[in-house]
Amino acid sequence: MQDMRLIFRKQTILKTVLAVWLALWVFFLAREDKDGQYEALAYNYAHGYAEKVGFLLGKDLYDVLVTAVNDMPGGAAYRLSGFEKFSIDEVRLRYYLWPMRSSGGEADFIIFNGESERPPAGYAEYRRLGSKGGIYKRKDGGS
Amino acid sequence: MSFILSVLSFAAAGLFLAICAGCRRDRGCSAGEVLTLSFFLGAGFVAYQLLLLYALGVGYSLMNMIMLPVVFFVLAFSRYAARPGRFRELAGMGRGKAAWNLAEKLLLAGILLQIAWTVLLVVPVPVHSHDAVANYALKAKIFYLNGGIPRGFFGWEEAAVAHPDYPPFLPLLMTWIYSFTGFNDLAVNMVMPLTYAAFLGLFYCLLRRFFERSYSLLTVFILATVPQLADYATVIHSDLFLAAYVTLGLAYFILYTKEGDRTFLLLSSILFGVSLWVKNEAIVFTGAFAVVVFAFLAGEAPRRRRKILADAARAFLALAVVAAPWFAVKALQGAPNSDIDLSSMTLARFAKNAGGVPVILNLFQQEVFGPKKWNIFWVIFFASLIWKRRHLFKGQNSYIMIFLLVSAAGYFAGYMLTTGEDLFFYVNTTISRFMLHFCGVSALLAAFLLREEVGRIRSFRDPGKYVFLDRDGVINKDGENRTEYGYITRWEDFRFIPGALEALRRLKENGFKCVVVSNQKCVGKGIITGEELDDLTEKFTGEISRAGGRIEKVYYCPHLDEDGCDCRKPRPGMLFKARDELGINTMTGKFLIGDSERDMRAGKAAGLTTIFVLTGKYRRDDAAGWECKPDHICEDLGEAAELIIKKYSEK
Numbered sequence: 001m002q003d004m005r006l007i008f009r010k011q012t013i014l015k016t017v018l019a020v021w022l023a024l025w026v027f028f029l030a031r032e033d034k035d036g037q038y039e040a041l042a043y044n045y046a047h048g049y050a051e052k053v054g055f056l057l058g059k060d061l062y063d064v065l066v067t068a069v070n071d072m073p074g075g076a077a078y079r080l081s082g083f084e085k086f087s088i089d090e091v092r093l094r095y096y097l098w099p100m101r102s103s104g105g106e107a108d109f110i111i112f113n114g115e116s117e118r119p120p121a122g123y124a125e126y127r128r129l130g131s132k133g134g135i136y137k138r139k140d141g142g143s
Numbered sequence: 144m145s146f147i148l149s150v151l152s153f154a155a156a157g158l159f160l161a162i163c164a165g166c167r168r169d170r171g172c173s174a175g176e177v178l179t180l181s182f183f184l185g186a187g188f189v190a191y192q193l194l195l196l197y198a199l200g201v202g203y204s205l206m207n208m209i210m211l212p213v214v215f216f217v218l219a220f221s222r223y224a225a226r227p228g229r230f231r232e233l234a235g236m237g238r239g240k241a242a243w244n245l246a247e248k249l250l251l252a253g254i255l256l257q258i259a260w261t262v263l264l265v266v267p268v269p270v271h272s273h274d275a276v277a278n279y280a281l282k283a284k285i286f287y288l289n290g291g292i293p294r295g296f297f298g299w300e301e302a303a304v305a306h307p308d309y310p311p312f313l314p315l316l317m318t319w320i321y322s323f324t325g326f327n328d329l330a331v332n333m334v335m336p337l338t339y340a341a342f343l344g345l346f347y348c349l350l351r352r353f354f355e356r357s358y359s360l361l362t363v364f365i366l367a368t369v370p371q372l373a374d375y376a377t378v379i380h381s382d383l384f385l386a387a388y389v390t391l392g393l394a395y396f397i398l399y400t401k402e403g404d405r406t407f408l409l410l411s412s413i414l415f416g417v418s419l420w421v422k423n424e425a426i427v428f429t430g431a432f433a434v435v436v437f438a439f440l441a442g443e444a445p446r447r448r449r450k451i452l453a454d455a456a457r458a459f460l461a462l463a464v465v466a467a468p469w470f471a472v473k474a475l476q477g478a479p480n481s482d483i484d485l486s487s488m489t490l491a492r493f494a495k496n497a498g499g500v501p502v503i504l505n506l507f508q509q510e511v512f513g514p515k516k517w518n519i520f521w522v523i524f525f526a527s528l529i530w531k532r533r534h535l536f537k538g539q540n541s542y543i544m545i546f547l548l549v550s551a552a553g554y555f556a557g558y559m560l561t562t563g564e565d566l567f568f569y570v571n572t573t574i575s576r577f578m579l580h581f582c583g584v585s586a587l588l589a590a591f592l593l594r595e596e597v598g599r600i601r602s603f604r605d606p607g608k609y610v611f612l613d614r615d616g617v618i619n620k621d622g623e624n625r626t627e628y629g630y631i632t633r634w635e636d637f638r639f640i641p642g643a644l645e646a647l648r649r650l651k652e653n654g655f656k657c658v659v660v661s662n663q664k665c666v667g668k669g670i671i672t673g674e675e676l677d678d679l680t681e682k683f684t685g686e687i688s689r690a691g692g693r694i695e696k697v698y699y700c701p702h703l704d705e706d707g708c709d710c711r712k713p714r715p716g717m718l719f720k721a722r723d724e725l726g727i728n729t730m731t732g733k734f735l736i737g738d739s740e741r742d743m744r745a746g747k748a749a750g751l752t753t754i755f756v757l758t759g760k761y762r763r764d765d766a767a768g769w770e771c772k773p774d775h776i777c778e779d780l781g782e783a784a785e786l787i788i789k790k791y792s793e794k
Binding site for chain 1: 253260263264267268269270271272273276277280281284285300301302303304305329361365368370445523556593596597599600615
């Protein structure tokens with residue numbers, strides 16, 4: 001009898017755990033929208049690749065990216081400025097800009113984010129997108 | 144379409160490798176198992192081949208890349224085309240005959256829904272998360288646009304690409320897909336839900352080797368719906384691959400411990416070998432794999448060790464061959480390995496970081512008990528460990544436990560030795576992902592620990608029909624007063640009890656699996672050797688097979704009473720070992736047939752229904768005086784078999 005009670009209790013616990021698991025699963029699936037994921041999903045389903053990238057990067061950064069891709073020569077070496085090191089914006093730019101190559105040392109171009117004071121020594125302003133950011137180019141033309 | 148072609152092409156190579164490794168129907172490999180295993184072996188093959196092409200200076204044109212898979216596919220096809228019946232066999236492998244109950248249908252629907260959900264989330268979104276872009280997608284883009292890995296790539300500066308020395312599995316796999324689809328970082332994302340589905344599929348097939356369908360589905364459902372695992376199926380990260388290769392590798396090893404077939408150890412070692420291409424953390428898991436192989440070796444009887452040692456040598460050779468190209472290229476290029484810098488791993492650093500142990504423990508407990516949405520998995524897992532603490536180091540459980548403990552210790556040592564300055568930052572940003580690596584293995588252990596308890600719930604009741612039989616006095620005539628030493632030590636002395644062969648045939652025909660559990664202290668006394676006993680076993684089980692019956696497995700206790708072992712009846716150790724190794728959910732409703740009170744007591748202790756037969760040295764009157772009375776008394780095995788068949792048909 002005692003054994004039966006024990007089994008019943010264990011079974012009840014297990015069934016409860018399984019029921020809680022199921023309930024949480026449904027709850028978590030429904031909660032996927034907590035950060036506006038459904039809206040983002042709907043946007044991505046409805047738009048083309050360029051718009052999706054723009055959505056990911058945000059308008060300002062996307063404009064900087066498009067300017068860099070259009071106006072910098074393919075294969076140019078560049079350095080990023082004004083980005084937090086290892087930030088998602090930095091790594092995304094590096095990804096989309098390839099085959100332009102990010103360089104730790106001397107670079108042909110500096111792509112800066114947001115407002116920037118004046119170009120560093122040896123560089124001149126190349127493109128500026130208001131407060132969004134812009135591009136400096138090395139004065140000697142680079143490699 | 145081109146994405147599907149890219150996957151089919153490497154899966155074809157994987158199929159060939161799976162067949163070469165010995166995946167066959169007679170090893171119980173189902174079609175699902177072969178196909179999903181082909182995916183993982185094929186993905187490993189992609190990385191292997193592309194790195195070899197790089198080493199040989201051959202560019203990544205589509206032609207160069209698919210040449211070997213095409214050859215492999217033709218070889219695999221011709222092997223099957225030689226006997227067309229094999230196609231039908233492959234297609235029909237593992238086809239279930241029993242109808243699915245409601246719980247099974249719901250669980251399957253849940254798993255499919257979860258997979259479909261991940262696909263829905265992935266389809267419209269480009270590669271976007273931090274590591275996906277920084278560590279994998281950029282490399283794949285470089286490899287693809289360059290038509291191969293640029294010379295000296297693995298030594299590039301971090302400013303150009305993050306961690307160029309990182310294991311290249313995922314970038315190479317993406318490069319392969321790009322070669323078919325063109326540069327398309329929408330389509331390439333689909334590899335993750337596909338990996339997730341293949342992982343769950345192969346995990347299910349391997350669980351079915353141990354458990355019945357409903358319980359296997361439940362375990363897969365639990366794993367599939369761990370939110371973090373599902374989340375990782377929607378982003379290009381190698382963590383899901385690592386979790387999959389490690390879990391499946393260990394599952395194949397556990398299968399090897401159960402069945403002793405070296406093919407499973409070989410597959411296990413290949414999967415661990417591929418994991419070394421996936422992430423640096425795989426070094427820890429591969430080390431833990433080596434430890435469990437040697438733990439298994441040490442725990443086996445001396446006469447079996449030579450075979451296991453030979454199997455292990457072959458498996459580790461395969462592992463070395465699989466892993467070698469990556470490490471060779473890395474060493475030859477002087478890749479700096481920014482994550483694992485051996486020169487900075489010093490005792491001084493360990494001692495410095497030791498002060499941060501409370502930090503690790505605190506973050507660990509937050510992962511387990513904190514408010515994160517997937518913690519319930521770990522709560523259930525740790526609760527299972529506490530609940531079933533007495534079973535942690537029994538049977539297969541012990542190998543999974545050792546694997547988990549050694550791996551966890553390895554990760555801990557990794558934190559202590561590789562973290563430079565900010566231990567809190569490093570642990571805080573990685574522990575959640577690192578625990579994901581343990582999800583599958585933990586689910587496997589929990590499945591073994593809880594199977595008996597869950598098996599008591601009606602929907603998950605074990606339908607397996609097992610009959611445990613004593614040998615002497617039940618199947619064959621007892622040796623007492625008849626043979627030289629009073630034991631059956633020679634085949635010439637082995638006499639089947641009339642009707643026993645017929646009874647075993649009847650049991651087999653009615654779907655029962657027969658397992659022999661027998662005390663054989665003649666081994667402990669030195670009257671007969673283990674090899675001679677094995678020889679005798681082979682002969683009598685062969686005779687039973689020829690008569691139409693089948694003995695699933697034979698367990699002997701070779702010890703003497705005074706040895707105090709757990710396996711000698713009346714102790715139930717042998718029955719529990721059989722339960723663990725055969726993956727029986729619950730002993731409830733299964734039978735033991737014996738000819739002595741020892742048998743009855745062992746059967747009762749294991750939770751079996753006991754049947755006493757009168758073909759041994761005890762009579763019906765004797766049983767009346769026993770402290771442990773049998774549930775049923777039958778004249779012989781034939782009558783017992785009919786009783787069991789009748790009892791089941793009544794159910």
